[in-house]
Amino acid sequence: MAADVIDGQQVLGLVENQSDWYLGNLWKNHRPWPALGRGYNTELNAKKLVEKGSVSPHDSGVILLLLDKLRKMKWEQMWRLTAERELMSMLSTSLADQDIFNAVIKQNPFLVHQLPCFWNVQLSDHTRSEQCYRDVSDLKPAHGMTSIQGYILA
Numbered sequence: 001m002a003a004d005v006i007d008g009q010q011v012l013g014l015v016e017n018q019s020d021w022y023l024g025n026l027w028k029n030h031r032p033w034p035a036l037g038r039g040y041n042t043e044l045n046a047k048k049l050v051e052k053g054s055v056s057p058h059d060s061g062v063i064l065l066l067l068d069k070l071r072k073m074k075w076e077q078m079w080r081l082t083a084e085r086e087l088m089s090m091l092s093t094s095l096a097d098q099d100i101f102n103a104v105i106k107q108n109p110f111l112v113h114q115l116p117c118f119w120n121v122q123l124s125d126h127t128r129s130e131q132c133y134r135d136v137s138d139l140k141p142a143h144g145m146t147s148i149q150g151y152i153l154a
Helices: 046-053 067-072 075-090 097-109
Strands: 012-015 063-065 110-114 146-148 151-152
Touching: 012 146, 075 110
Parallel strands: 012 110
Antiparallel strands: 012 063, 146 151
């Protein structure tokens, strides 16, 4: 269970983003949402869903969630207030839910348990993925709703 990995005040298990997106140095005038360091990859990419006319989410990040703790800490209120505050200056998100998760985490870094990067190798340009798969036996790819060692990954 996720509770075996995540402890204390931690409520989220996430892999650090392997790209420079949240560092803001990909191109001139790139202004990403606030994030702690490189940020965390959680994106469901709503923009692609709309463009493709899809009704099911396309997961591109691994997230472990302690739902009971999230409910007790009023997670829904926390992320909504953060999103509303950031949208006053940012006007929109670039990476949908990922931007909101990262803005909340920047303010509350104690919420996150960092998972090893081999749980979510990000294969695209501008990433540091090679640091996650030096040995092919280390890779643990997960697609959609997958159960790995008793965890539900989404």
